[in-house]
Amino acid sequence: MSVRIGTRGSLLAVTQSQQVADRLAAVGGFETELVRIKTDGDVLTGPLSQMGGTGVFAVALRDALLVEQCDVAVHSLKDLPTAAIPGLAIAAVPAREDVRDVLCARDGLTLATLPQGAKVGTGSPRRAAQLLLARPDLAVVDIRGNVDTRLGRVPGLPGNAEDAPGDLDAVVLAASGLKRLSRTDVISEYLETSVMLPAPGQGALAVETRAADAPQHESQTSSPEVLTQALAAIDDADSRLAVTAERALLARLEAGCAAPVGAHAYRKGSFLHLEAVVCANDGSRHERRAKASDLFTEVGATLLGIELAEELLAAGVADFADLG
Numbered sequence: 417m418s419v420r421i422g423t424r425g426s427l428l429a430v431t432q433s434q435q436v437a438d439r440l441a442a443v444g445g446f447e448t449e450l451v452r453i454k455t456d457g458d459v460l461t462g463p464l465s466q467m468g469g470t471g472v473f474a475v476a477l478r479d480a481l482l483v484e485q486c487d488v489a490v491h492s493l494k495d496l497p498t499a500a501i502p503g504l505a506i507a508a509v510p511a512r513e514d515v516r517d518v519l520c521a522r523d524g525l526t527l528a529t530l531p532q533g534a535k536v537g538t539g540s541p542r543r544a545a546q547l548l549l550a551r552p553d554l555a556v557v558d559i560r561g562n563v564d565t566r567l568g569r570v571p572g573l574p575g576n577a578e579d580a581p582g583d584l585d586a587v588v589l590a591a592s593g594l595k596r597l598s599r600t601d602v603i604s605e606y607l608e609t610s611v612m613l614p615a616p617g618q619g620a621l622a623v624e625t626r627a628a629d630a631p632q633h634e635s636q637t638s639s640p641e642v643l644t645q646a647l648a649a650i651d652d653a654d655s656r657l658a659v660t661a662e663r664a665l666l667a668r669l670e671a672g673c674a675a676p677v678g679a680h681a682y683r684k685g686s687f688l689h690l691e692a693v694v695c696a697n698d699g700s701r702h703e704r705r706a707k708a709s710d711l712f713t714e715v716g717a718t719l720l721g722i723e724l725a726e727e728l729l730a731a732g733v734a735d736f737a738d739l740g
């Protein structure tokens with residue numbers, strides 16, 4: 417048996433999909449092959465935040481699963497819309513990578529040492545707003561493109577051509593992507609979550625399958641038993657509950673993955689903690705709240721996300737934040 421693994425075609429997507437494929441093959445004892453799927457997010461070039469918003473990366477992969485072009489699809493969880501798709505299920509959330517955002521700045525500069533008015537590139541309203549909360553003087557520049565394209569805009573970063581003219585002082589990227597690509601040499605500062613809360617799901621992958629192939633607690637499945645068992649074996653319960661809480665918060669806020677919303681859930685002892693922030697795009701206003709629950713189950717994680725979202729809504733975040 418060969419399991420077909422659907423992936424986007426970018427270097428980061430292929431790298432992380434191959435890492436999932438290797439783990440599935442190791443625990444399942446079967447062959448895998450990567451199937452590259454082109455998505456609108458890879459083809460269109462406008463600002464991502466104006467491109468039909470959420471889900472541009474996920475739709476084509478999900479279609480490929482539904483028409484059986486592949487058996488498993490690997491997504492970056494933060495790019496996956498929160499609405500459930502009939503017939504599909506998240507069969508595994510592997511152990512999460514570093515959740516933090518990082519600054520990749522020229523000359524090893526940090527958020528504290530960037531000069532007044534420095535130009536920092538990001539296409540994410542969440543990153544832009546939190547940058548401005550910490551440093552209202554910065555000039556945030558809207559950028560997009562794959563990891564190499566973004567890094568190429570900062571002069572002198574390791575891996576860039578020596579004489580390449582960069583137009584930015586820094587860019588903000590996810591630590592997880594750079595770690596998976598073994599490119600941590602470009603990082604000048606890890607931004608702690610006290611300064612910059614990550615996107616819901618950041619650093620985690622979702623391994624999606626047709627629902628009949630997902631590990632189930634009660635009913636029998638129709639899939640090859642080995643695939644179902646391998647998916648269950650690479651699932652990490654702590655990571656799954658954390659992203660469940662973060663995504664429940666996002667869904668209750670009716671916000672998309674491009675909204676100025678940061679969230680981070682993590683286990684501490686027998687408690688699940690959730691921290692969240694909602695910002696005005698220009699950083700002029702924000703609300704940051706935290707809550708914990710000792711109900712360490714899918715239901716408990718979902719309730720935690722919903723309750724914290726309702727506290728934020730009660731504090732009036734919908735009046736100043738562009739959640740749509």
Ligand SMILES: NCc1[nH]cc(CCC(=O)O)c1CC(=O)O
Binds near residue numbers: 618619
């Ligand atoms: N929206 C782009 C995107 N989607 C997933 C990642 C990698 C981070 C992750 O694994 O969550 C990135 C790049 C980035 O944000 O730097």
